[in-house]
Amino acid sequence: MSAAAAVAIALTAAPGPAHADATAPAPADAPVPAVAGGDTHALRGAGWALKQTGKDARFRGLAAVSRSTAWVAGSKGTVLRTTDGGRSWRDVSPPTAAAEGLELRDIEAFDARRAVALSIGEGEASRVLRTDDGGRTWTETFRNPDPRAFYDCLTFFDSRHGLAMSDPVDGRFRILSTDDGGRSWTVLPEAGMPPALPGEAGFAASGQCLVSAGPRDVWLATGGGATARILHSSDRGRTWRATESGIPAGDPAKGVFALAFRDRTAGLAVGGDYRTGEPSPQAAARSADAGRTWSPAATPPPAYRSGAAWLPHTRAAALAVGPTGTDATTDGGRTWHPLAAGSFDTVDCTPDGSCWAAGEKGRVGRLERE
Numbered sequence: 001m002s003a004a005a006a007v008a009i010a011l012t013a014a015p016g017p018a019h020a021d022a023t024a025p026a027p028a029d030a031p032v033p034a035v036a037g038g039d040t041h042a043l044r045g046a047g048w049a050l051k052q053t054g055k056d057a058r059f060r061g062l063a064a065v066s067r068s069t070a071w072v073a074g075s076k077g078t079v080l081r082t083t084d085g086g087r088s089w090r091d092v093s094p095p096t097a098a099a100e101g102l103e104l105r106d107i108e109a110f111d112a113r114r115a116v117a118l119s120i121g122e123g124e125a126s127r128v129l130r131t132d133d134g135g136r137t138w139t140e141t142f143r144n145p146d147p148r149a150f151y152d153c154l155t156f157f158d159s160r161h162g163l164a165m166s167d168p169v170d171g172r173f174r175i176l177s178t179d180d181g182g183r184s185w186t187v188l189p190e191a192g193m194p195p196a197l198p199g200e201a202g203f204a205a206s207g208q209c210l211v212s213a214g215p216r217d218v219w220l221a222t223g224g225g226a227t228a229r230i231l232h233s234s235d236r237g238r239t240w241r242a243t244e245s246g247i248p249a250g251d252p253a254k255g256v257f258a259l260a261f262r263d264r265t266a267g268l269a270v271g272g273d274y275r276t277g278e279p280s281p282q283a284a285a286r287s288a289d290a291g292r293t294w295s296p297a298a299t300p301p302p303a304y305r306s307g308a309a310w311l312p313h314t315r316a317a318a319l320a321v322g323p324t325g326t327d328a329t330t331d332g333g334r335t336w337h338p339l340a341a342g343s344f345d346t347v348d349c350t351p352d353g354s355c356w357a358a359g360e361k362g363r364v365g366r367l368e369r370e
Contacts, residue, residue, distance in 0.1 A: 002017065004292035014211040033297030036238060038331040039317035043187040046326040047340050048326065048357060048365035051086025059358035061117065061207045062308075065350035067366075071135075072358045073117050075105035077347010081135055083112050086366055092135020102127070105152070106207035110159045116141075116182035118154045118164060120204045126151035128164065130182045132164045142176065142185040150204040153210035155218060156182075163237045165210045165220055168196035173220060175237045197225030199252065205274065206307040206346035210257035217264045219291050221245075222367055225273065230269060246285050246296045247271045253278070258346075260308040260318060265290050268333045270320045272304035286333030299335035307346035319367075321347045323358050 053072070059080075061073030070086070072236045073079045077097030080089040094117070097104060102119035108116040113134045126144035127139060142164075144151060149166040156162035160181050166174035172193040176185045189246035201224045202209040212218040220231040220240070228249035231240045247269060249255045257271040267287040272280025283305055284297040305322040316332040328339040344357040344365065357366040 006151075007072075024215070030214075039311070042311050042314045042317040043328050043330065043339065045370035046328075046357040046367055048342065048344075049368040051082070051089075051364045051366060053080055053089045053362040053364055054085035054088075055080065055091075055362035057304060057362055058345070058360045058363065060105045060205060060345045060360070061107040062109070062348045062356060062358045063107045063115060064350045064354065065109050065111060065353040066350050066352050069109075069112045070356045070364075070366075071107050071109045071115050072346075072364055073107040074358075075101075075103055077102045077119075079104060079107065079115075079135060081112070081115075081119060090135070090233070092131070093098075094129050094131075094135075094138035096139075096140065097129065097138075103204075106154050108154060108156050108162070110181075111154075114159070114181070116154065116156070116162070118151060118207075118313075120151060122150050123147040126166070127209060128176075128182060128185060129155070141178075141183055141337075151176070152204040153207055154235040155210045155212045157212050157215050157218070159238065161215075161236060163210065163212070165202060167201040171195050173202070173222075173231070173240075177237060188237055192233075194231070194240060194242050196222075197229070200229070201252075203255065203257045203271075203274075203306075205257045208260065208307055208346065209256075211259045211261055211305070213261040214264045217290065219259050219261065219267065221224060221256035221259050221269065221271070223247075223249050224252045224282040225255075226250055228255035228271065230259065230291050230294065233291075241292075243291060243294060245269050245294045246282065248273075248280075248282060254342045257304075257306045258308045258320075260310055261291075262310040262318075266310075266332065267291050268308050268310070268318055268320075268329075269294065270301065270305040270308045270322075272301075274304050274306070278304075284333060284336060297329075297333055297336060300339070301336045302338070307344065307357070309347045309349045309355060311355065312349050312351055319347050319349075319355060319357075321345065321359075323359075 059074035272283035
C-alpha cells in the first residue's frame with residue numbers, strides 16, 4: 001500500500017480530535033461575535049445553522065450551488081442533494097457506488113441537475129460518475145485502470161473543462177482532463193509536470209487539493225514530502241510550476257490539505273497534521289501572485305484545517321474548517337480568529353453569498369447571520 005493510500009484510509013478511519021456529538025446542535029455552534037478586520041461586516045453575527053440530513057456518512061465532498069441548492073458526497077457511496085436550503089435532502093446516491101461502499105471525496109455541481117463525483121482509492125476504486133438529472137441516474141465516465149494511480153480531487157474551470165489529479169505515478173503527479181463536462185477523460189502528458197518529492201502526495205480530505213480560478217488557472221496542493229508544495233498551471237494542467245508553501249510537512253500526515261483562490265492571484269492554503277492531538281503550527285499561508293510565492297499567516301488557525309473558502313462579494317474575508325472548529329479571516333489570510341466550534345471537513349461558498357460546510361456523521365451547515 002502506498003503512503004498516499006495509507007493516509008487516505010487513515011483519514012476515513014480516524015475519529016478526529018475530541019469534540020461533542022457532531023449530529024446534535026450545541027451552544028458551540030451558535031453565532032458568535034464578528035472578528036476584526038476590513039470585511040468585518042461580512043461575518044457580523046455569523047454562525048453555522050445545522051441542516052439535518054438523516055444520514056451518518058462522512059461528507060468530505062461538497063458542491064454549493066446557491067443558498068437553496070447544495071450537493072454532498074461521502075462515505076458508503078452516499079450523495080445527497082437539497083433544493084430547499086437544507087430543509088430536506090434527497091438521497092441520490094449512485095447505486096453502484098452505494099453497493100460497493102465507495103469513498104466519494106469530491107463532487108462538483110453545475111446546477112441542481114448536473115454534477116460530477118469522484119471516488120478515491122487505488123486502481124479501480126478511483127472512478128468518476130456524472131448525472132444530468134439531479135441524481136436520478138448516474139453514468140460512470142472513468143474507471144482508473146492503473147493500480148499505481150490513486151485519484152484525490154477534481155475541479156472544473158467551466159461546465160465543459162475540468163481536471164482530476166492522482167498521486168504520483170512513476171515519480172510525477174498524474175492529471176486527467178475532460179473537455180465535455182466529465183463525459184470522457186484523457187490522461188495528460190507528464191512532460192510538463194515537475195518530479196514529485198519522495199513521499200509526496202495529495203490529501204483526499206475535502207475535495208480542495210485541486211482548485212481552479214478563471215478559464216485556465218489551476219493549483220495542486222501536496223504534503224508528505226520534505227516540504228509541502230503548491231503546484232500552479234496556467235494552461236489547464238499541461239505545464240506546472242512548484243513552489244514551497246511554508247506549511248510544515250516531512251511526514252505522511254502533514255502538509256497542505258486545501259486551497260482556495262478568490263481569483264487568479266489571491267490564494268489561501270490551509271493544512272497541518274491531521275492526527276488527533278498532534279500540533280499544527282503554521283497551518284495557513286497566503287499568496288497574492290497566483291501562487292508563485294507564499295507568506296505564512298501571522299496568526300494561523302490554532303489546529304489542523306482541511307477546508308477553506310473565500311466569502312463572496314468581499315475582498316479579504318474567508319473561512320477555514322476542520323475537526324476542531326471554524327476560523328475566519330477578514331484581512332486576506334494574514335490573521336485567523338475562531339468563529340465557531342464543531343467539526344466540519346469542507347466548506348464552499350456560492351455567488352449569491354451563501355456558504356455551506358459538511359463533515360462527519362452526516363453533518364451539514366449553512367452560514368447564517370443573526
